[in-house]
Amino acid sequence: MTIDIDPMTRGGFDDHGLLLTDGGDSPVLDVDHVTKVYPSEPPVTALHEVSFAVARGELVGIVGPSGSGKTTLLHLMGTLDRPSSGHVRITGLDVERLADRELAALRATRIGFVFQQFFLAEHQSVLDNVADGLLYAGIPQGERRARALDALTLVGLEGRPHARPTQLSGGQRQRVAIARALVGSPAIVLADEPTGNLDQATGQAILGLFQELHKLGVTIAVITHDRNIASRMERRIEMLDGRIVFDSTEKSSTPPMPDHGDSVHDGGAGM
Numbered sequence: 408m409t410i411d412i413d414p415m416t417r418g419g420f421d422d423h424g425l426l427l428t429d430g431g432d433s434p435v436l437d438v439d440h441v442t443k444v445y446p447s448e449p450p451v452t453a454l455h456e457v458s459f460a461v462a463r464g465e466l467v468g469i470v471g472p473s474g475s476g477k478t479t480l481l482h483l484m485g486t487l488d489r490p491s492s493g494h495v496r497i498t499g500l501d502v503e504r505l506a507d508r509e510l511a512a513l514r515a516t517r518i519g520f521v522f523q524q525f526f527l528a529e530h531q532s533v534l535d536n537v538a539d540g541l542l543y544a545g546i547p548q549g550e551r552r553a554r555a556l557d558a559l560t561l562v563g564l565e566g567r568p569h570a571r572p573t574q575l576s577g578g579q580r581q582r583v584a585i586a587r588a589l590v591g592s593p594a595i596v597l598a599d600e601p602t603g604n605l606d607q608a609t610g611q612a613i614l615g616l617f618q619e620l621h622k623l624g625v626t627i628a629v630i631t632h633d634r635n636i637a638s639r640m641e642r643r644i645e646m647l648d649g650r651i652v653f654d655s656t657e658k659s660s661t662p663p664m665p666d667h668g669d670s671v672h673d674g675g676a677g678m
């Protein structure tokens with residue numbers, strides 16, 4: 408049994424709300440003229456007409472200072488929230504057209520999340536933390552664990568399946584979280600400040616893991632306020648005040664700020 412790291416991007420749903428049909432040539436993620444207005448007093452426009460697409464196999468860094476709209480964008484990319492206007496499509500499926508149940512199925516089967524805070528269950532073994540990434544798919548426990556071991560091998564943690572998260576270092580915990588994100592062979596992995604709780608060297612090692620996964624064909628978007636991290640990504644998108652101000656795939660644009668390799672100080676957590 409192996410982890411299918413380059414799955415066909417299927418779309419559509421069967422009776423159980425699981426994805427079935429072929430996404431064809433659609434981008435894995437298509438953010439199309441997305442605006443997000445929070446109905447606070449006064450209302451805040453956190454994203455203005457943001458457009459970009461992520462193709463299968465891309466490794467994308469999305470970088471911007473605090474307040475630039477990164478977390479809002481991650482929530483929309485991850486179908487955790489809906490845009491005020493515009494469209495988000497995952498493997499060609501328009502989030503706007505899906506019922507909540509279908510959206511939950513899409514999220515569980517097509518998107519892998521990695522967060523700054525890891526979010527592991529401390530009372531469960533590493534193996535079961537990863538295997539829980541497959542609960543939605545209705546796979547029997549034995550097979551869930553077999554696949555979880557494959558995912559742990561991908562992140563270099565196959566030697567510690569029965570450890571508790573509390574027995575692991577921060578870098579190892581983040582590897583467990585990445586294995587959990589990968590175990591269901593998602594169309595895209597979304598990582599929000601994945602090195603935010605790690606020291607410099609450990610953060611670099613986690614970035615190295617993302618690079619390795621990228622070489623294996625995994626599609627990954629990493630959101631960060633740290634320009635050093637973003638500069639290690641094959642493609643870099645910069646945000647400021649809710650807009651994309653630079654996208655390295657658009658050859659005509661130029662970076663808005665000289666890249667000194669310094670961090671943009673965000674002053675705290677990514678979420």
Ligand code: ADP
Binds near residue numbers: 453471472476477
């Ligand atoms: P970042 O993650 O880059 O720091 P956010 O997406 O968290 O940016 O925030 C973008 C803007 O939207 C900020 O001005 C923030 O204050 C505002 N904002 C975020 N969430 C809400 C909310 N629930 N209600 C009102 N304003 C919000």
Ligand code: MG
Binds near residue numbers: 474477478479677678
């Ligand atoms: Mg944030």
